[in-house]
Structure formats: structure tokens, C-alpha cells
Amino acid sequence: MKHWRAYLEIQKPEYLQTRLPQDVAADAVVVIPCYDEKDVLATLRNLCQSATPKAKTVVTVIINSSVRSEKEVVLQNRKTYDEITAFAAENNRDILRFFPLIFEDLPRKHAGVGLARKIGMDLAVEHFLNTQNPEGIIISLDADCTVSPNFLSGISAAYRQTAPPCCTVQNFHHRVEDNDRRLENAVRQYEQHIRYFSQMLHFIGFPYPHHTIGSAFSVAADAYVRVGGMGRQQGGEDFYFLQKVFAFGRVERLDDVFVYPMARYSDRIPFGTGPALQKIADEPDGQMKTYHFNAFLALKDFFDLRQSFFKQDTGFIRQRISLLHPAIIEFSEKNDVVSEIEECNRNSATFQAFEKRFFHHFNAFKIIKYLNFSHPTYFSYDALSRQIEKSNRSF
Numbered sequence: 001m002k003h004w005r006a007y008l009e010i011q012k013p014e015y016l017q018t019r020l021p022q023d024v025a026a027d028a029v030v031v032i033p034c035y036d037e038k039d040v041l042a043t044l045r046n047l048c049q050s051a052t053p054k055a056k057t058v059v060t061v062i063i064n065s066s067v068r069s070e071k072e073v074v075l076q077n078r079k080t081y082d083e084i085t086a087f088a089a090e091n092n093r094d095i096l097r098f099f100p101l102i103f104e105d106l107p108r109k110h111a112g113v114g115l116a117r118k119i120g121m122d123l124a125v126e127h128f129l130n131t132q133n134p135e136g137i138i139i140s141l142d143a144d145c146t147v148s149p150n151f152l153s154g155i156s157a158a159y160r161q162t163a164p165p166c167c168t169v170q171n172f173h174h175r176v177e178d179n180d181r182r183l184e185n186a187v188r189q190y191e192q193h194i195r196y197f198s199q200m201l202h203f204i205g206f207p208y209p210h211h212t213i214g215s216a217f218s219v220a221a222d223a224y225v226r227v228g229g230m231g232r233q234q235g236g237e238d239f240y241f242l243q244k245v246f247a248f249g250r251v252e253r254l255d256d257v258f259v260y261p262m263a264r265y266s267d268r269i270p271f272g273t274g275p276a277l278q279k280i281a282d283e284p285d286g287q288m289k290t291y292h293f294n295a296f297l298a299l300k301d302f303f304d305l306r307q308s309f310f311k312q313d314t315g316f317i318r319q320r321i322s323l324l325h326p327a328i329i330e331f332s333e334k335n336d337v338v339s340e341i342e343e344c345n346r347n348s349a350t351f352q353a354f355e356k357r358f359f360h361h362f363n364a365f366k367i368i369k370y371l372n373f374s375h376p377t378y379f380s381y382d383a384l385s386r387q388i389e390k391s392n393r394s395f
Contacts, residue, residue, distance in 0.1 A: 004129045007225045011122060020058055020123050021099055025131040027055040028156060028218075030139040031120030033113050034063045036073045037143040040080055041087055044098055046146040051096040055156035058127070061143070062120040063102040066111030077102060114237030117214065118230035125229075128221045135159065138224055140238070142215035144262035146175070154257035155218050166223035166249030167242070170216040171256070174263040174273075186280040187263035189288040189384055190273065196290065196388050203391070204300040206367065207359055208246035214238035216259045223248055243364050247356075291371045292379035293390040298325035299370060302332075303362075309341050310354045317341055327378035331370050337362075 020029065030047070034040055040061060047059060061084055063077045084100035092098060101123075106115060121138050128136030137159055141147070148154075151170075158168050174187045194211050201209035214237070224230075227244040231237050245251075263277065280288045301324055309317050321332050332338060340361040348354035375381055 001129055001132070001134055004125055004221075004225050007229065008122065008126055008129070011229070018101055018123065019130075020060055020127040021097055022127075022130065024056060024058065024094070024097055025133060026058040026097075026127060026136070027133070028057045028137040028139055028152070029120070029124035029127060030057060030059040030141055030152075031117060031124060032059065032061045032141050032143050033116035033120070034061050034077070034080060034143040035065065035113070035116070036076050037080060038076065040143040041083060043141070043143055043145055044084065044087055044091075047152070048091060048096065050147055050149050050151040050153065051093075052153040052156055053095050054160075055137075055152060056095050056097075057152055058097045058099055058124075060120050060123065061098070061100045062116045063100060064106055064111065064116040064119070065104050066106045067108050068111070069104075074104060077104070110232040112233070113214070114231055114233040117237060118232055121224060121230050125221050125225060134222060135164075136221040137218055138221055139218040140214055140216075141259065142261060144264070145215045146260045148256075148258040148260075150257055151259070154254050158218075158252050158254060159220065163250070164220065165252040166220050167245045167251045168218045168257075169210045169251060169253050170218075171254065171258045172211075172213055172216045173258060173260055175260050176263045182281055182286075183263055183277065185286055186277040186288075187273075189280055190276050192388060193276075193288055193290055193384055196384065196391065199391060200291075200293075200296045201364075201367070203394075204296050205303045206364070208243065208251070208364065210242070210246060210251055210253065212239040212242045213259075213261075215261050217242060219245055239364075247360065247363075288384040289381040290384045290387055291375060292382055293387045293394070295327065295371055295374050295379040296391075298328050298374075298378075299367070301325065302328050306355060306358050307351060309345070309358075310348070310351045311345055314338060314342060325378070327370075327374040331373050334373075335366070335369075 032040070032043065044059065051057065063081050065074050065077050081100050081102045084098060088098035088100070103119065117140065124136065124138045137155065139155060155168055158165060172191070174191065176184045176187060198209050198211050217238070223245055227248050230241050233240055261273070283289070302321070305320050308320060317338055321329060321338065341358070344354050344357040344361065348357055
């Protein structure tokens with residue numbers, strides 16, 4: 001665990017002056033970022049129902065605000081802290097402990113959900129280090145979520161296997177309040193889009209086709225440290241972090257373990273669930289538009305060539321790419337794809353090593369970059385329902 005100490009030394013954040021409870025040696029730490037949330041106790045009450053005696057769990061709520069936060073937000077956060085403190089006094093027990101932490105005046109440059117998640121997860125690493133638990137589990141959740149009764153037990157069981165994963169990905173289904181049909185329509189389409197995108201990644205041969213939802217994953221503390229920890233992005237931190245973890249080791253999908261986030265419009269972050277729901281709701285026909293199935297087909301043709309690229313010269317690689325869809329040809333030229341394949345060949349003795357490097361270069365970020373580049377020039381955005389129908393006919 002020396003590398004854990006080295007990781008924490010490199011971070012050197014002021015918040016590590018705070019510590020999680022030292023009178024319990026937790027097997028798992030649930031990290032919940034909380035900003036201006038009025039009903040986080042509903043999440044905590046729900047977690048009480050999923051407690052498991054097989055894994056002592058600490059739930060830390062990272063209540064945060066920045067130097068730019070309005071006074072009303074700061075006051076709500078302080079109220080939330082007091083409420084959770086009182087809740088913890090009444091509900092803490094040996095197998096499940098609640099521990100709120102409040103951080104105010106976080107720096108303008110980094111304040112946001114990414115930093116809040118990072119604070120909690122780094123503190124979890126320190127807790128496991130201090131309690132000498134190299135098998136500690138970090139569970140990510142959000143303040144507006146409820147969970148299935150097997151939430152904690154299902155995640156714990158996954159890591160008790162003979163060959164445990166480095167990460168788990170939980171299932172999800174958003175809750176909709178007040179029988180809001182417009183929001184219900186938007187969120188069900190958004191969920192379909194997430195699953196469509198994952199299905200397409202699997203279809204084209206991408207090795208890490210898992211969904212990336214901040215409230216629906218867990219990670220082994222050791223894997224967390226080895227990939228460099230959570231980033232401080234103000235949105236999309238879950239996506240960036242999980243791409244590193246997916247490439248690090250085995251991921252286990254827990255299809256029978258659910259999180260139930262609250263569906264709601266939001267402009268707190270530039271992208272993610274909230275902005276996506278607003279965009280769908282604003283469509284004149286109420287139909288979500290998505291990437292065309294044919295764009296994935298073109299990319300699949302490129303990915304299918306990767307074995308033929310191994311240990312081949314530049315001329316051969318360029319010739320094979322020249323036979324592909326024009327979108328792939330132009331994207332490859334503008335993004336030095338051939339040079340990246342050459343780098344893979346220079347540094348790979350085996351095809352297995354080559355393939356890993358290939359998908360390091362052509363990762364999920366680049367796939368999205370390609371899709372955005374090729375739409376609408378080469379492919380049209382189209383109704384999600386039609387593209388799902390096309391994909392279903394092809395499988």
C-alpha cells in the first residue's frame with residue numbers, strides 16, 4: 001500500500017486534514033456529493049434498508065459550495081449538514097455509519113461535482129490506508145438517488161469473488177415526480193440512448209462498452225489509486241475517470257443492482273443528464289436525435305482492420321484505410337490516425353499489446369470526437385427510435 005501513501009502525498013489537498021471515522025474499519029465507503037440538495041435524507045434512509053452485515057460501510061456526504069455560490073446555497077448546505085448530523089446520531093450502527101463533511105469556498109476553477117467526488121474518494125483511500133485494508137471498496141452515488149434493496153450486498157459480493165473486478169457498473173432507472181409526462185418521455189428516451197450507445201460500442205468491437213453514470217459505479221480502492229484518482233472536472237468527471245478504470249482491469253456489470261436517480265432538468269453542468277433532458281424536451285416532436293447507425297458501421301469496418309495493421313508498413317496501412325468510408329478517411333487524415341497506428345507497431349511485440357495500444361489511442365473520447373465530426377456532414381442525426389430499430393435488425 002506504499003503507492004497509496006505516495007498518491008495522497010502527491011495530491012496534498014487541504015481537505016485531507018479531515019478524516020473519516022477512525023473508530024470503524026470500513027469495508028466500503030459510499031461517496032455522495034451534495035450541493036444545494038433539500039432531500040438528501042431520503043437517499044440516506046433508503047441506504048439503511050440495503051445495509052449488509054457482510055460489509056461494514058461508511059457513507060460520507062460531501063456537502064460543497066464554491067467562492068461563487070449564492071448565500072442561499074451556503075445556508076441550505078449548512079442546514080443539510082445539521083440534518084445529516086442529527087440523522088447519523090439516530091441511525092449509526094456498527095455495519096452502517098453516516099458521516100457528513102462540509103466544504104465551503106472551494107476554488108472557483110475546480111469547484112463542482114468532480115472535486116466533491118474526488119474529495120470523498122481520496123478520503124476513502126486514506127481511511128483504508130489507515131485501517132490497513134488493501135481490499136477497500138469505493139462506491140459512487142448521488143444525493144438524489146434511491147437504490148435497490150440489494151445495492152450494498154450486491155456490490156460487496158462482487159468483490160468477494162476469487163478473482164474480484166477492479167470496478168462494477170450498476171444498473172439504473174430514473175424516477176419521475178408529479179406524473180410529469182414531458183419529463184417521463186425525455187428521461188426514458190435518454191435511458192434508451194445510453195443503452196443504444198453502449199450496445200453500439202459493443203457492436204463495433206470496442207472493448208469497454210460500459211455506461212458511465214456517476215451514481216452507478218464502484219471501484220476497488222487500489223484500482224482508484226493506480227489510475228490516478230478522480231478528476232476535478234465540473235461535469236463529465238464520471239466519464240473521464242471510468243474510461244481509465246475500464247482500461248485498467250476487469251469490469252463487472254451488476255444488472256440486478258439498481259440505482260434510481262431523480263430525473264430533473266438542470267443547467268449546473270454543460271452536459272450530462274440534466275442538459276440532455278432539457279434538449280429532448282425542447283425538440284418540436286419530442287423525439288431525441290442521436291448518431292446514425294451507419295456511422296457506427298463505418299467505424300466498425302475500421303476497427304475490424306486492426307489485426308491486419310499489426311507489423312505492417314505505412315503504405316499498407318494508408319492503402320487499407322483509403323478503401324473505407326469517406327468519413328473515416330477524412331477523420332484519419334485530420335487526426336493523425338496512421339501515425340498513431342505506427343506508434344502502436346513500434347511499441348508492441350505482440351498483437352495483444354498492439355490492440356491495447358490501439359484502443360488507448362482510439363478510446364471513447366476519440367469515438368465521440370469521430371461521431372461529432374461525421375455528423376451531419378457524412379451522416380444525419382436521426383430519431384433515436386429509428387436507429388434502435390436499425391441496430392436491432394442487424395444483431
